[in-house]
Amino acid sequence: MKICVLPGDGIGPEIMAEAVRVLKALDLKLDMEEALLGGCAIDAAKDPFPEATQKLAKEADAVLLGAVGGPQWDNNPRELRPERGLLRIRKDLGLFANLRPAILYPELANASTLKPEVVAGLDILIVRELTGDIYFGQPRGVEVREVDGLKQRYGFNTMHYTESEIRRIVRVAFDAARKRHRKVCSVDKMNVLECTQLWRDVATETAKEYPDVELSHMLVDNAAMQLVKNPKQFDVMVTGNMFGDILSDEASMLTGSIGMLPSASLDANNKGLYEPSHGSAPDIAGKGVANPLATILSAAMMLRYTFGNEAAAQRIEVAVKKVLAQGLRTGDIYEPGTTRVGTREMGDAVLAAL
Ligand code: NAD
Numbered sequence: 001m002k003i004c005v006l007p008g009d010g011i012g013p014e015i016m017a018e019a020v021r022v023l024k025a026l027d028l029k030l031d032m033e034e035a036l037l038g039g040c041a042i043d044a045a046k047d048p049f050p051e052a053t054q055k056l057a058k059e060a061d062a063v064l065l066g067a068v069g070g071p072q073w074d075n076n077p078r079e080l081r082p083e084r085g086l087l088r089i090r091k092d093l094g095l096f097a098n099l100r101p102a103i104l105y106p107e108l109a110n111a112s113t114l115k116p117e118v119v120a121g122l123d124i125l126i127v128r129e130l131t132g133d134i135y136f137g138q139p140r141g142v143e144v145r146e147v148d149g150l151k152q153r154y155g156f157n158t159m160h161y162t163e164s165e166i167r168r169i170v171r172v173a174f175d176a177a178r179k180r181h182r183k184v185c186s187v188d189k190m191n192v193l194e195c196t197q198l199w200r201d202v203a204t205e206t207a208k209e210y211p212d213v214e215l216s217h218m219l220v221d222n223a224a225m226q227l228v229k230n231p232k233q234f235d236v237m238v239t240g241n242m243f244g245d246i247l248s249d250e251a252s253m254l255t256g257s258i259g260m261l262p263s264a265s266l267d268a269n270n271k272g273l274y275e276p277s278h279g280s281a282p283d284i285a286g287k288g289v290a291n292p293l294a295t296i297l298s299a300a301m302m303l304r305y306t307f308g309n310e311a312a313a314q315r316i317e318v319a320v321k322k323v324l325a326q327g328l329r330t331g332d333i334y335e336p337g338t339t340r341v342g343t344r345e346m347g348d349a350v351l352a353a354l
Contacts, residue, residue: 001030001307002060004063004064008065010069010280011066011067015294015343017347018296018346019296019299028303039070042076047085049084057093062271065273067279069279090273095265096129096268097129099176100128100261101124101125101263102123102255103124104254105320105324106121108255111255124231127173127237128248132161159242161198168268171209174207174210177210180235180236183216183235185216186215187237188203203217224247231254252277258294259278259291262301263301264301270306274298274299275295276297278294291343293346300314323349
């Protein structure tokens with residue numbers, strides 16, 4: 001099992017060091033090799049996604065990423081920005097499925113802005129299509145046109161999906177549901193958008209391949225409401241690129257703790273890029289206070305989705321739960337009455353709990 005490790009910038013190297021320690025402690029014969037991505041790669045090789053990194057990422061079975069970016073590169077030309085490296089690696093690897101769990105551990109229920117009884121114990125997975133939809137559709141643009149007898153600027157985009165694009169992402173959701181509570185809610189806007197009527201039809205057809213998983217449908221406006229009203233009704237939600245962009249951010253904020261949220265982006269063969277949902281947090285970089293748990297939980301997702309090792313994934317997740325139950329907190333999730341620890345101590349505690 002070959003893993004390409006990309007610590008990146010800011011807090012990236014600090015949180016990645018802890019995830020790597022956790023992976024090593026599992027005794028799984030993992031071959032981990034580090035490379036540069038983002039700002040550090042721009043500094044060293046004048047390219048946010050250098051050739052050596054491209055090669056390693058291609059060869060590896062999975063990529064584990066910290067975070068990229070920082071103010072020192074913000075004024076660079078577009079091609080020399082850290083985020084450019086992120087977009088390129090996602091495209092290079094053909095990652096079309098984005099999996100973002102929103103889990104709220106009961107001990108952290110106060111971190112949410114919602115009432116604890118609404119969110120405590122929340123565990124949902126949002127599966128978002130990443131490479132299609134209105135974000136990539138042609139034609140697109142802003143032109144001056146004569147509309148309603150008036151020459152004016154006219155903006156337009158095109159929403160589109162092929163049935164094969166829909167089927168492959170819906171299958172990812174069903175496969176994920178089989179590892180969870182066997183419920184998929186497909187989100188669309190079929191009452192207004194033909195493209196998403198096709199989405200609903202294909203989801204319904206695909207469900208026949210998964211008789212053991214329950215499929216429901218929901219309009220996106222209702223889904224946005226239900227996520228804040230009664231989020232615990234959901235297990236897996238699957239949706240297109242634009243709706244998924246919005247709903248996954250909404251769902252992650254139900255938990256209120258960005259330092260806890262892992263994510264995965266998969267290709268057609270379950271090769272994946274795994275990373276925390278947060279950024280490089282330049283404001284706390286180098287201070288040893290960043291929360292490493294989102295990255296450690298991303299490593300658990302890697303073991304589950306790319307390496308099919310459910311037992312090892314759960315070992316990590318249970319260890320994280322134990323550490324939270326012990327009352328250990330990094331600054332981002334600290335509240336009075338708990339014990340404040342740094343990045344390294346949090347890693348130590350997870351290792352001990354393993
Ligand atoms: P951010 O997620 O880096 O930080 C937002 C806030 O959350 C900050 O106060 C930060 O200190 C805190 N935070 C984030 N992760 C934390 C952790 N693990 N532990 C404790 N606190 C944590 O978002 P931002 O400030 O908008 O962006 C900073 C940089 O990160 C920018 O250069 C941005 O482009 C980049 N970024 C990268 C990614 C990525 O690599 N996937 C994603 C988002 C932003």
